[in-house]
Amino acid sequence: MEPVPSGKVTFRAVRPHGGVYYVHCHLEILTMAGRSSGIFASGQDVTALERARQESRRLATRNAMLCSDVAAEDLLTRLHTRDYFTDEVDRGRRTADGALVVVATEPTTRLPVDLADEDRDRLAAAIGELLRAVSGAEVTCGLADPGLWGVLVTRLDERAEAPKFLAARLVDTLRRHLFSVHQETLA
Incomplete structure (x- = not known):
């Protein structure tokens, strides 16, 4: 042979x-x-x-697409954009323990018919600012969808707030906060 x-x-x-x-x-x-x-x-x-090679290639692609620059931040709410936030959730799912808290913000009263885009923008900016203030700097916040706000909690140690308590505090704070448009309070 x-x-x-x-x-x-x-x-x-x-x-x-x-x-x-x-x-x-x-x-x-x-x-x-x-x-x-x-x-x-x-x-x-x-x-x-092979998995390490694939992850390295994924990270290189991610870095090329979503650099940590102004484009990854929504100029209005100063939160991460939906694409960047989705990528952060994916990265967190692969590399860390944690939880994703999603909060929907729909007013219980009807929005005024004559609500302009800039009024909606001011309302979104106020919600984003409140979300950041309640969540703190150690968590990643972002836009999940129109009217849906996400908070990614990836460090679960003794000092970090449990995700279910953070979610309850976010909802409670948003419910108690008085948002207004055209001098009219929204509930």
Whole structure:
């Protein structure tokens, strides 16, 4: 038997339970009288290495798209934009324990019909400022959707406020705060 030049390949294997593994193999095709007669292969599990490579590529893409600059901050509310906040939630989900608190802000009274865009902007800015003041500097706040505000709590140590208490405090503060538009108080 004569060996043919060897080759290297990495396979992605999916197990029946859904787990994905990566195996790096060295292959050598054996020949006898010019015909393939067998394969000699050795493999190594490189799942951790492949996942680290994928995460590194994801972070490079993330840094290229969402640099920590003014574009990642909503100019009106001074909170993170929806895209940046979504990326931070994704990063937090992958790397840390924590919780995402989402608060909806819909007034119980009807907004005036003649409400202009700049009135809505002032209202959003007031909500964003209040959200930042209640949440504190140690948490990430952002716009989850129109009327939905998110607070990402990733450091859960003895000194940090539990997410359920933070959520209750946010809701209570927003309910008690009197927002006004055109000298009319919104409830």
